[in-house]
Amino acid sequence: MSALALLGAFFPVTVLAAFSFDDVAEKARALAAKPYQAPAAIPKFMQTLSYDDYQNIRFNPDKSLWSESNSRFQVMMVPPGLFYRHAVKMNVIDAQGSHTVPFRKTDFDFADPEVAKRVPANLGYAGFKLTYPLKGEKERNQFMVFAGASYFRGVGRDNTFGISARGLAIDTGLSRGEEFPSFVEFWLERPSPDAHAMTFYGLLDGESAAGAYEFTVYPGKTTRLKVKSRLFPRADIELLGVAPLTSMFYYGENTGRPTGEWRAQVHDSDGLQLLNGNSGEWTWRPLLNPRELEMDYLMTDNVRGFGLLQRDNQFSDYQDLQARYELRPSSWVLTEGDWGPGQVVLTQLPTTNETNDNIVAFWRPQEKVQAGQTLDYSYEVQFGESNLGGNPMGKVMNTFVGDGNVVGGGNAPGAYRVLVDFGGGLLDKQRPRSPILSNVTSLDGGEVLEHFVEYNEALKSWRLSILARPAAKKSLSLRAFLSNGDETLTETWAYRLPANNDIRTAQ
Structure with a gap:
């Protein structure tokens, strides 16, 4: 018996057909060589659903990809609607090759029969959610979601969803307006049922760039997503x-x-x-x-x-x-x-x-990003x-900011009192009476009127107190860290408070 056959007798082995990051990269390169074409929009009524109506379209977890093999990784589909204005093509890679995942309306439960009646049978999916037994072998915990433009969200074992990541950002914050490239197609490699990592690929497209992505995810107390990307700008960015x-x-x-x-x-x-x-x-x-x-x-x-x-x-x-x-x-x-x-x-x-x-x-x-490059x-x-x-450094625990011309703040018109608590890391090795020094620098023409550091017994940390005045109509810009002699003990606290702020009632 061969080694592979012997292994398969004890653990299910998934032998995947040939498909790689380079295949997606060639698709992205070809897209970038053509004029941009926006994905087809979903029906108008789906775009204008209320938040509650959209939330009442629910995927049936029993219809998850690979549920029949009781795989540790399973995939739940996300319906288009509301914020998700176009469908993305979903594929699975297995031993037989790459296969499109067809849209099945029956995999969703609709609270409103009128909505269900109007959803077309070829609507498609907006993205997907990954589940994994993070908190127990019999549980299927959602830990990552890819849906909406190039957005994705993830959590560690003990978290709830919050922060998002993206495949790419273009012109964020600029007056011309931000561009939102989107993932338009995904390929999910079918993992073995007992796998602890999963790989999938994404094809991104937008007005100014196309791109190829390889993702390998490792869920756990800290969920890690390894990303390999190749970008093809079709315009200067x-x-x-x-x-x-x-x-x-x-x-x-x-x-x-x-x-x-x-x-x-x-x-x-x-x-x-x-x-x-x-x-x-x-x-x-x-x-x-x-x-x-x-x-x-x-x-x-x-x-x-x-x-x-x-x-x-x-x-x-x-x-x-x-x-x-x-x-x-x-x-x-x-x-x-x-x-x-x-x-x-x-x-x-x-x-x-x-x-x-x-x-x-x-x-x-x-360096400037120009059309025709490969990044x-x-x-x-x-x-x-x-x-x-x-x-490993001492870390900022708190930053408090107040008026520097009030009781407890100081007696300096136009100034701010800033308190920064540092703790942990290298600071934990210091005794309360150690000769800790505060190093404070003001930028943008501002003035540091005073600064000192003292041990905070209540928090077992060190409190830096600063009285500083910004230049007229300028931001308050400060940098500070703590040291013992020549040894830097903390990270650098880099703070900027705009001139138009909510700290003082009279500006």
Whole structure:
């Protein structure tokens, strides 16, 4: 008996027909050589469904792909409608080759018979959800969703859904308007029933670029999605966003609280973490909900990682039994290879509620992106707890900002009092009486009036207190870290508060 046959006697073996990333790349190359053609739209009535009517179209989990073999990985289909304006082609790769997954209306339960009657028999699917026994062998837990343009969401074992990632971002935040390329076709490799990883491919198309993607996902306490991408611009692109992350920040500890809100904070992420390549510097940028669009371009040289994290992960930070923001996942992009010089771009848009994603972070290359190029990027997108990235430094725990001309804040008109709590990492090795130094720098013409650091017994951490005044009509821009002699102990806190803000009532 052969080794393969012997293995198959004990474990089901799936021998896949030949299909690879290069096959998808050739399709993307061919698309980019032609004028862009938008995907066919679904019927108008499906686009105008109410949120409740759309939610009442439910896929039957018993109809999941590979459920008949009791596979650890199974696939639930997402119906088009509401936000999902076009169908995507779904394929399965198995030992017999690549096969299209036909749309079956009977795989869905419709609460409203009038809606069911009007749904065409060839509607198609908007995307898919992956399930896996994250919390028990008899469970089928949803852990990843691909649906809508190039968006996908993932969770670790102990998370609820929150932050999103995308295949590509183009011209995000620019006045000309953002472009949203879409995945138009997927190929799912059928895994063996006992597999712990799954591979699938995506074909992306948009007005300015087409692209090929290979995804290999490893669900767990931290869910890891390895990504290999090849992009083919069909037009020059001013602002290319590689490995974009999209999140929500309504308000937090470093902002004002909207009138009438009883919750202390409301956000899916509270900061941007960045690891620069050559310098090895870890940076933390607290997020905000600006009154006007804010674009920050953080210079990098061979960026090694960046992400939007949810560091406030205690129920007491929110007191919200429904949203459970403390369970929202953090997401970290771990780059592979040398990406060269570029910028991590942080786009923050104003929002008046928590239903709108208003935060986008991505990497952009320094070189201009021109039509006819071929761009390759490999990276890993991680979803899980707030320690993603493996930052060994002392970390920012809290950022509080107030008026610097009130009792408890100071006696300096036009200034702000800023408190930053650092803890964990290298700081845990320091004694409360260690000679910790605060290193504070003001940018954009601002002035640091005072700064000092003291041990905070209540939190077992170190509190940096800063009194700083921005230049007239300029943002308050500060950078700070803690050290002991020549040893840097913390990440760099990089803060920017726009001149038009909600901290002081009189500006």
